Amino acid sequence: MSDASSTIDERARAIVDDFSLFDDWMGRYEYLIEIGKKLPPMEDALKTDATRIHGCQSKVWIHTARDQDRMTMQGDSDAMITKGLAGLLIRVLDDQPPKAVREADLSFIDDIGMREHLSSTRNNGLHSMIEQIRARAARLAESAEPASDSAVSSSNA
Amino acid sequence: MRGEFPALHQSVYEDTPLVYLDNAATTQKPQVVLDRMARYYAHENSNVHRGVHKLSQDATDAFEDARQSVADLINAPSSDQVIFTRGCTESLNLVAQTFARPQLGPGDTVVVTHMEHHSNIVPWQMACEATGATLKVWPIHDDGTLDMEAGRQLLAEEPFLLAMGHVSNALGTIHPVSSIIDIAHDHGVPVVVDGAQSMAHLPVDVQALDADFYAFSGHKMFGPTGIGVLYGKYDLLDGLPPYHGGGDMIDEVSFDGTTYADLPHRLEAGTPHIAGVIGLGAAARFVDDLDHEAVQAHEDGVLQYAHEQLAAIDGLRLVGTASEKTSVCSFVFDDIHPYDAGTILDRLGLAVRTGHHCTQPLMERLDLPGTIRASFALYNTRKDVDRLVEGLDRVQTMFG
Numbered sequence A: 001m002s003d004a005s006s007t008i009d010e011r012a013r014a015i016v017d018d019f020s021l022f023d024d025w026m027g028r029y030e031y032l033i034e035i036g037k038k039l040p041p042m043e044d045a046l047k048t049d050a051t052r053i054h055g056c057q058s059k060v061w062i063h064t065a066r067d068q069d070r071m072t073m074q075g076d077s078d079a080m081i082t083k084g085l086a087g088l089l090i091r092v093l094d095d096q097p098p099k100a101v102r103e104a105d106l107s108f109i110d111d112i113g114m115r116e117h118l119s120s121t122r123n124n125g126l127h128s129m130i131e132q133i134r135a136r137a138a139r140l141a142e143s144a145e146p147a148s149d150s151a152v153s154s155s156n157a
Numbered sequence B: 001m002r003g004e005f006p007a008l009h010q011s012v013y014e015d016t017p018l019v020y021l022d023n024a025a026t027t028q029k030p031q032v033v034l035d036r037m038a039r040y041y042a043h044e045n046s047n048v049h050r051g052v053h054k055l056s057q058d059a060t061d062a063f064e065d066a067r068q069s070v071a072d073l074i075n076a077p078s079s080d081q082v083i084f085t086r087g088c089t090e091s092l093n094l095v096a097q098t099f100a101r102p103q104l105g106p107g108d109t110v111v112v113t114h115m116e117h118h119s120n121i122v123p124w125q126m127a128c129e130a131t132g133a134t135l136k137v138w139p140i141h142d143d144g145t146l147d148m149e150a151g152r153q154l155l156a157e158e159p160f161l162l163a164m165g166h167v168s169n170a171l172g173t174i175h176p177v178s179s180i181i182d183i184a185h186d187h188g189v190p191v192v193v194d195g196a197q198s199m200a201h202l203p204v205d206v207q208a209l210d211a212d213f214y215a216f217s218g219h220k221m222f223g224p225t226g227i228g229v230l231y232g233k234y235d236l237l238d239g240l241p242p243y244h245g246g247g248d249m250i251d252e253v254s255f256d257g258t259t260y261a262d263l264p265h266r267l268e269a270g271t272p273h274i275a276g277v278i279g280l281g282a283a284a285r286f287v288d289d290l291d292h293e294a295v296q297a298h299e300d301g302v303l304q305y306a307h308e309q310l311a312a313i314d315g316l317r318l319v320g321t322a323s324e325k326t327s328v329c330s331f332v333f334d335d336i337h338p339y340d341a342g343t344i345l346d347r348l349g350l351a352v353r354t355g356h357h358c359t360q361p362l363m364e365r366l367d368l369p370g371t372i373r374a375s376f377a378l379y380n381t382r383k384d385v386d387r388l389v390e391g392l393d394r395v396q397t398m399f400g
Helices: A008-019 A025-037 A080-093 A098-102 A126-142 A149-154 B031-044 B054-074 B088-100 B122-131 B148-156 B177-186 B234-238 B274-288 B292-311 B338-347 B360-365 B382-399
Strands: A060-067 A070-077 B082-085 B109-113 B134-138 B161-165 B191-194 B213-217 B228-232 B250-254 B257-260 B316-319 B328-333 B353-355 B371-375
Touching: A008 A025, A008 A080, A025 A080, A025 B338, A025 B382, A060 A080, A060 A126, A070 A080, A070 A098, A070 A126, A080 A126, A080 B338, A098 A126, B031 B054, B031 B274, B054 B082, B054 B274, B082 B088, B088 B122, B088 B161, B088 B191, B088 B213, B088 B228, B109 B122, B109 B148, B122 B134, B134 B148, B148 B177, B161 B177, B177 B191, B228 B234, B292 B316, B292 B328, B292 B382, B328 B338, B328 B382, B338 B353, B338 B371, B338 B382
Parallel strands: B109 B134, B109 B161, B161 B191, B191 B213
Antiparallel strands: A060 A070, B082 B228, B213 B228, B250 B257, B316 B328, B328 B371, B353 B371
C-alpha cells in the first residue's frame, strides 16, 4: 500500500489532496472509513497486550517491527472510525526510517478536518496511537539491533 | 422551560443546532442558578462563618440559606444533617472512610449491587481491602432489575452495610429503594443510597425512604459542579469521626489536642465552595418549585416515545428494559461500535454518551463493550428524540 520511495511529508500531502475532494464532513468520514476497510488484515496473534493501545473506548492494536533500516507497522480496531485513524497513520508512517517516524509532522490530520480526534481527552486512541508509535520509533532509532516490538513493548507495558 | 437554560440554545460545528442528550452525565443550568452565582461573586464575595463584617455575614446567611433549601428539598429533619462535599463521589467516600472503615473487620461484608457506578463500588472496595472485610455483589436480571430474591438472602446474612443507587446511571432502572431499606432494616443493616441520578427526576424524601445516608451531586440536578451533599441520620452523622482536618471544623485547637465543632461543620474542613453551595441552593429551590407531576408526566412521555422509536429501528437493541425507569435510553447496534455511532451523532449535533458509563462490572455482566446512552431531562422533547432517530438512521447508512 505504501510506497517506500515517498517520504512521510509526500504521503501526508497526498492524503490531504484526497480529502480535499470532499466538501463536507460526511464525505470525509466516509473516506476515513474506507481507509480503515482497506487496511491489510492484522493477524490475531499480533493482537496482544503489548500491541494494544490503551486509552480509548474501542480496542485498537498497532504492531510495529523493524525491517532493515525501516519501521513497519500493522494495525486494527473494532471500531471503524478508529480503524480509519489507525489506517491514516499507517499509510503515512509504514516502511519509513524510525528516526523519520519519531520526528514526523502529523499536522495533516488537522488539515483533513479531523482535528477533533487529535485531542488527548477524546478517548479515541489517536493521541495514544501517535505517542506509542513515536516512543517505539525512538527506541528502534536508538537500538542498533533489529528487534520486534513485542520485546520492546514488554519493557513498556 | 427550555428558555431558562441558555446552554441549550447553541449550534455546534458551526451550524448544527445542539441536542443535549447527556443529562445523566451532567444537566444544564437554568438562568436562576447562573445569576445567583454571579451575584455572589459580584456583590457578596467573602469568606463564611468567621467574619465580623457585613459582607461575610451576608455570605454566611446565603450559604446557610442554601443548606436549608437543600434540606427542604429532600425533607431532611434538620439542615445540620446536610453536609456539603465536592460531589456525590466524595460523599460516598466520606461514609466509607469514617463510618465503614473504622468499624469493619475480617468476617464483615459490605453489599453493593451489580449495576453500581464505580463511585459506589471503589470506596467500599478500598474500605474492605484496608480492613480485611469482603465486598459482596447483589446480582441483577438481564433486563436491568435487581434479583430481589438474591438480595433478600444477602441481607438476611446481616452484612455491615448495603450501598446502592436509587437510579441506575447506565440503564435508568429505578430501584425499589424504599422497600429494600425496610428489608435491610429488618436485619439491622444500614443503607447508603447513591442518589446522583434521582435528584433531577424524582421527588426524594429521605425520611419517607428512611435512608441512613443519601448522597448526591449538585451538577446532575441543574446546579454547579464541584459541590455535592451527604445527608445522614443525625445519630449516625454525629457519631462520625472528622473526615478532613482543618479550619472551620474545629471547636478549639491547641498542641495538646483539638476539640471539634458540631454538625454540620465538623465534616466540612476548610473554606467551602461558597459559590457552589449558593448555586446549589438556587438549584434546589428551582427543583422544589417544579410541578413534579407535570415534569414526571412529560419525562415519562419522552422516554416512552424514545423507547418506541428506537425499538422500531432494525439492528438496534435497547439495554435496560425495566418497567420502572427514569429518562435513560441505553442501546447498542448489532454491528456498529458505540464509539462509531457516537462520533457521527456528535457531528450531527447530538450529544450522547458512549462507553461503559463508569459501570464496567455491569457491562461485563451484560457482555457488552459499552452502550450508546441518550439521557433526557425535563427540557428535552419529542423533537429531540426525532433528531436522535434521524441521526441513528444516518449512522446506519454510513456503517451499514
